[in-house]
Amino acid sequence: MPDHIHFLLVIDGEHLDKNGANQFGHLKEGMPKAISVLKATFVSKMKKKKVQFAWQRGFYSETIFRKQRREQVSKYIRDNPKNWSK
Template sequence: MNETHFRGQYRIDPARLAEYDYGSNGMYFVTICTRDRQPYFGSIVEKGDGYALQPTPIGQRAIDCWLAIPDHFPFVLLDEFQVMPNHVHGLLCIKKPDYDGWQPNAFGPQRQNLASIIRGYKVGVTTFAVQQQIEFGWQTRYHDRVVRNADELLRIQKYIRENPAHWATDQDNVAGLYM
């Protein structure tokens, strides 16, 4: 088929920066959503002086799998993260002491980079759902941002920490649309 067949209607632009090396040392902010933004992971409840996720079993697994990322990828340091009813926000730091080769993002097998980390995380949660016969699915893609400086990092950390308090008015809160 030639490119004019669909007149560009069904082409999805790549989500990654074309010349960036997603296996290089750096801090990455990721957001991963559930399929159709379904609230599989639980609900946000008021707790003490704030709000927090009251996780379902699959929500608890999403938390546990996130915390286990460094067990599978020892070059990853975890920073702030938050599992919400229908998405996960997290900061991952890739720290490879001997890394010196720049390999721009390319189509093909992905290993030891952000895509392989997120794939492993999603597989861990999905496998648990299948084993427990829990209805569950991920959105096929995820959003990432390369954190560029300390000020941006502080803003993202605050955003992640405060996310549960803003859940009732969050545009991704499907249930909240009907409140």
């Protein structure tokens, strides 16, 4: 289904302070802010190109700690376009 996107946002420890916060705040509270900035930036770029675009409300997020789960999600994202015609 080509009407949505998937992505992995990787935040390494280098960019977190001793309390687990980055420029958007603590990881748990900062995720909605980071997504909001991403959405606003994308919409701004689309408007400049005169492309009609709108995001759906909300988003699904999952915090991944284990390498095995990250690999599963990465595979799902890579394989997702193959399922668009189904």
